[in-house]
Each structure stands twice: as structure tokens, then as C-alpha cells.
Amino acid sequence: MVILGRMNLGLEGYTGIARRLLENAGAKIGDYIRIRRGDGREFKGVLMPRYSIVSRPIIVVKLDNGYNVGVKIDENTAVEVIKTKEALLEEAKQGAPAVIPLLEEKPTPGKRPKVTILGTGGTIASRIEYETGAVKPAFSARDILDAVPEVGFIADIDAEVVMNILSENMNPMLWEKIVNVVAEKIEEGIDGIVIAHGTDTMAYTAAALSFALRGLPVPVALVGAQRSSDRPSSDAAFNLISAVLVAAQAPFAEVTVVMHGTISDTYALAHRGTKVRKMHTSRRDAFQSINARPLAKVYPFERKIELLRPPLRRRGEEELSVANGFEKKVALIKYYPGMDPEIIDFLIDRGYRGIVLEGTGLGHVGEQLLESLKRAYENEVVVVMTSQTLFGRVNMNVYITGRKLLAAGVVPGDDMLPETAFVKLSWILAHTDSFEEARRLVRENLAGEIEYRHTIDLYPRWPH
């Protein structure tokens, strides 16, 4: 379905040669145009607006596959209108096959929601610029509007670079920095926040924000790209529009990860920050909720958010109280057959205050670890058990090993993701000195990280 809305914007963003070419062709924003370059390459798509006041020889079109591209032009370029916006709209009314979905500009700019996009680095931020080969390490609101003009139709965009790192270098200290900036923005009265983040550790950061931003009053949407924007299959624009839509319009006030739901451009998903995981190295739909239904489907072109479950908190329902801080002496240890207990002993000796075990099955490790785990308990190291199966729920009462581990003081992690349990334990230990209080808090559902009821259909369908 084509959604061509009122696009009242003119050619103001285009200057110099780009403006001249477009004016000579009589092209208007929303028209379907053809650009023929001197090098013989041809581009067809819907003419997109440009917000930049920096003169660059670029014309931005939305290609038939839904992706925007900035076409570099020069004196030898020819521009031609193939179909006017009006003709496209007419075709759409008559049920013609989808041409290009465009967002409708809101008629009342004065009341538009205010959204801040915070840049932390990663593919989405470093390559948000469309010009071929141009890698931009940071971005301004204007850069974003140039690259993905659609976000300007949804909200008044403000952008800020908080840091510029590859997300594999993210760490608990940087989580604290992000928490502080988000809190500042919320105090300034922003309606929603988007955090552009590398995908590698995005789920960890989402969990961290979920625990630290207590009583969140607005949506915080983390977003990234699996493919950089200079590739034709980039998911950057689709995801960013979806995330801005969540920040601007979602009824829920939760920390979410907003990423492609499928490999097509049908919908994005808003996942609860404590139940989401990157499940594929490269697919666009790599992010998936585990042991939980996603919070919402997000249709960026239709500007529609479809709730899939009741949220933890509605917009404006509570008041923000920041509980920032993460204990650095916490480890996530995956069990494997024959694992030497010396690794546990080492962590105890090095003064670790918490260990999250990624055990087997219902929450087991080999009995050779038992003495060291008892020692951990005696040294007031909080040990939490999760499962490397990822799906399902730890149950340490079924088998003798589980019961022995419980007796040794290991705290069952219920259905928490190992990664979320790690972040949670880091957060808890930064906020209490009491060993028993920390152990108690691990078992409490603090930010939707525990899902008490699993329906049978939560498990994915495997390809066989």
C-alpha cells in the first residue's frame, strides 16, 4: 500500500546545482523522478526533501526498495519527472502496486512532539550520511534529517553526540554516562528519546537503562543498523524512523530496542530492554525477544504502533528517579564440561562481588564447582544461575544438582537472560552493600526482566 501524504515542503533544502536541476525539470518533493548521470548511471525514485543548508551536489531519492539514496550530481546530470506526486496518489487510490511509502507531514508543527536522538556510535551513527563512501563518525540533527527526512515529519528532532564508540567497547561506566544524559533530557521536557547504538552490545545497554531509569515517564528507544547506510540493503533509515515514532508517539514509557522485525520492511519491533537479545550476526531481524512477547509492532511508513502486550508503564504515569551506578566487579561465566573451579576461585580472590553463571539445562553446573561456589557464598559473592539454553526457566528443584547448588547459596535466575542477569546484578550491587538484600533483589522483578508466564507459542518455529 502506498501512503503518500501531504508533503508541503519545497525545494528549500536544495541549493546550487541540485536546486537548478530540479527547478528546470519542474520537480516537486514527492514526484517520482529519474536522474541520469554523466557516468551513465541512472536512479529512479521519489524526490525527498533536504534540510541541509550546506550546499552539496546531492539529490536524495527514495528508491523503489524503500531506501533513500543521496545521488551525487554534476553539470552532466539530467533530471526528469516521470510521475507527479498527484499521479502517484491517484494510482495508489486505485490500488496500484506499492510505489514508495512516504510519511505524511503533520499539519500542526507547533504541537509536534520533541524527540532527542543521542548518538553513541555504531553503524547507524557512523554511516548515517548517504553520500557514497562518506563515513561520518558523528551526526547532527541536520545530518539525520538529510539522510532520513521522514523523521522530521514525525517530531521536532534534536540530536546530540554522547560518545562515539563501537559498541563492543561499551562498558558499565559508559552506561552511567548515557543514563545521565537521558535523565537530563527528560528533565528538559523531551517527549521521547532515541539512542543510536552499535548492535553488538545494544541489548546489554538497554538492560542497564531499564534498571537505572526508575519510573521512566517517556519512551527510550535504542536503535541500530545491521548494515551500514551506504549499502543498498541498509536498515538504518527504516529502524531510525521506527525508533523516532516510538519515542514520539508510543503510549508506553519503557526502555526498548527498536529494530527490524522481519527481513522485509513490513514492521519493526519494540522489544522490552530486559528481554531482548541479538540472535544473529548479520540479519536485519537479529534482535528478538526471548521468553517474552515484544512490546509492540511498529509500522514506520503507516505511523502505526500496535501494542502486543500491556506495558510496564504508560507515558507520564510515573516520575523519573534515577538510580545510576553499576558494580564493575561482576562476571558472567558460561559453564562447559570439565570447567576447572579455579576460575571461580580466581574471581573470589580478585574481589568480585557477583558472578552470573550460565549453566546447563534447568540451571546446573558440574559438581566439581560446588566447593568453590560454597566458598563464594562464604565470601559474600552473590552467585546467580541462568541457563545457556536461553529459552525456558531455571528450576533448581527438579534434580539433585540443582538442590545442591541452592544449598550452596546459588540464587536461581528464573527466566532471565544471562546477559540481563549480569547487568541486573551489576546494578543491584552498586545500590546495596547487603549480601542478603542483593540476593533478595535478584529474585525480584525490577524492570520486566522476569516473565512469570510463558505461553507455548513464545518459542520460535524452527525450520524443519
Next chain:
Amino acid sequence: MVILGRMNLGLEGYTGIARRLLENAGAKIGDYIRIRRGDGREFKGVLMPRYSIVSRPIIVVKLDNGYNVGVKIDENTAVEVIKTKEALLEEAKQGAPAVIPLLEEKPTPGKRPKVTILGTGGTIASRIEYETGAVKPAFSARDILDAVPEVGFIADIDAEVVMNILSENMNPMLWEKIVNVVAEKIEEGIDGIVIAHGTDTMAYTAAALSFALRGLPVPVALVGAQRSSDRPSSDAAFNLISAVLVAAQAPFAEVTVVMHGTISDTYALAHRGTKVRKMHTSRRDAFQSINARPLAKVYPFERKIELLRPPLRRRGEEELSVANGFEKKVALIKYYPGMDPEIIDFLIDRGYRGIVLEGTGLGHVGEQLLESLKRAYENEVVVVMTSQTLFGRVNMNVYITGRKLLAAGVVPGDDMLPETAFVKLSWILAHTDSFEEARRLVRENLAGEIEYRHTIDLYPRWPH
């Protein structure tokens, strides 16, 4: 569909009061009977044969849900034939809804395949006995035939207890023991081997056998149960019949994990031992192939094996050459944000010869580990990179972090599961002292652990 075959077995296995009750009722094996006990409980199902010569007051019936149950009886029990086997067969011919699937006894017992079931422990072995509450820690061929008579229709069963441990206590030394017993049995001319194993670490053991049993000439099927046999929803019988079928009849000679493919009793899957993973703490269909199609669908009641892909090796194609041995000084380390490099340094200092990293995304870790990983290389510790996303393929050439890690000597693990990479590295390091040879072998596809081509449909469908 009902498959009621020729069941020529009589009531020989039943003795004492059970035999008397059945004879008085005129019941034959395969008849649909009702058992009314003195305590008011009633059981309906198909009368199953019993192989035991030990007199026990038990009648085994296959319930409508497909599960066998051993009903304890006494003088106050009434037995009644509701429908004869012949009537059931007639109904089945006329397309009546499924009653009970039963296996057909092979007409030529002399040429029946010989299958050895090796017990290592776990739910399937410790609870294979149906009598309520009776937990049997080990099993004999007769115990198995009593509990799951169907396996006796498929092959001549021989059973041996190799060990009796909970699988969380499995370790590389015990892998070596299993490899030796399997090799012995193959030398004795067995047609296939079933290994009853706890599910927690079954996939690790399957990978270990895959690397150690070079040129395997017969199928080796690992099998387990997610629910113990004393529970009505037990998957023990279904899985065991499927595994025996694979051992007896599969055309492929590979190490596989044979477990429920779905939550219903439609088919089991035979997964390649190097590509399978336990993905759920408790579901019957917990075992799934990752980054690979399962080898076959197994329909135990229809005795049908449907190949889903070409096998690595066909039955009898090669000759067994055992390469047993696993290096114990190998660790599997999962990366998490802020991870302290001291953990890597500790492993180097403790003389570890190999480390498998479960990195983020395409195969990354935070740059704080870089110096320690270089030190590992200088100390000839083989470091292999896999991804905690599980799905997809490590690609360390895309981002600068990956390239830095490659430069530091980290070996990319392609699309290998972290667990399989751990087992593989343990195996490699037990068979070469050459650092460079070990690094080279990691990248070689030794037992189907690397899948070079991923089709788009290999990723599961998520519930949204």
C-alpha cells in the same frame, strides 16, 4: 494414521496375577483394553507385550496419547477387552481417527539389525522404568524392552551401562571413555549405537564423538528425555524408539542427537552432532540445529526416516579410525561489556592451551582485551572467536575491531557454535603440539561443524 502391524507376540512376558487377569479377559497383545483397579482408577489403552521374566503385578498399556504406562494391579483389578486388535485394524483401514500407533514386528528376526544401547545416565536412563515412583539408576536390555517394547520390534537390542552420571557432570575424560566403548562395539560388528545421555550436556558429547570417531561406519545416536518416564508427558519412549530406528536403519553414518522435533509426537529430528544445541530448559523440542538443517526427520511409529540433507558419510562407506583424547586446558569464555582482561591473563598464566571466545556480533570483544589476547598469541595459546548471537557467521573483516583481533592472532570460528568450537579446540590440541597446525585445523571443516552456505530459511520464525 494408525499403523497396527503383525504383533505375533503372546502374553509370555506376563506372569502371575497379570497373566491370569489377561487370560481370563481373553486379551491379546494389541487389543484395546480397560483396566479398572480396586482404588477406582481406570486405564484404557493398547495392551503391550512385556519381556520381563521377573514376576511383577504390572500390565503395560499404550494410552491414547501415545505413552506407555505400567499399571500396577492386584486381586481387585478388572480387565476387559474393549476392542480387539483386528477391529482396530479394520477401523484404521476405514480412516478412523488415530487410536494407537504400534510398530510392526519384523518377520525375519534372524536378519534383524543389532543395536547397542549404551547408558551414561540422565533422565532417560534413570527413569526408564514405568512403574510409578520407581527410579532405576541403571538399565539392562530387558529393562528397556519392558519399558519400551517397540524397540524390540526394530532391532536386536543389547544394552550396557557405561557410566551413570548426571550429564552436568560429564567431562572430557568421560567423553574419552564413551569413545572407547563405542569403538569396541563397532569392532564387534554392531549395526548402530544408541547412547542414552542426560540432556544438559548432550550436545557437547555429541560434538566430542563427532571429532573423535573418524570415518564412522555406522550411525551413533545420542538420545535423552526432557521429562522423566514416570510423568505422563514423558518423551523418553518416543525418543528412544526414534534413536533405535536411526541406529538400526539410517543410511547415514554420523553422530547425531535424536530428540523430539516438535512438542507433539509427530516426528523426532536427527541433528548433526556438531550443529545441535539445547535451546530450552524444559520443552520436548529443546534440541535444535543452529545454522544447519537437521540431518533427518524420524517418524518412529511409521518406521520412516526422511533425509533432509545429504549426509557426511553413508553407512559402511568408511572404516573407523579412532582419534581419542581431549585437551583439558581449554576454556570457553563469554564476553560481556567491561570484561576485565585479567581473566584472559589468568588462563594464560595457568597454562591453558586454548581459549574459545564467545564474542559479540560478527566476532568482537572490547579493545581492553587486546593486549592480553596478543599475550595469549605470544604464549602459543590458540584463541578462537565465535559469536554469542549463536546464529550467523563470524566475519572479522567488516569492522576495525575484528581486523585488530585478527592481527592479534585470534582465529575466526566461522559459523561454529561456541560449544562445538570449544570441543573441537580441545580435540585438536590433544592431537597436535604445533601451534600453527592447531590454528589451521580450527578453520578446517573436520566433522560438519562448519556450514558454508546458509539459506535464509535456516533462521527460526519468531512469535510475532
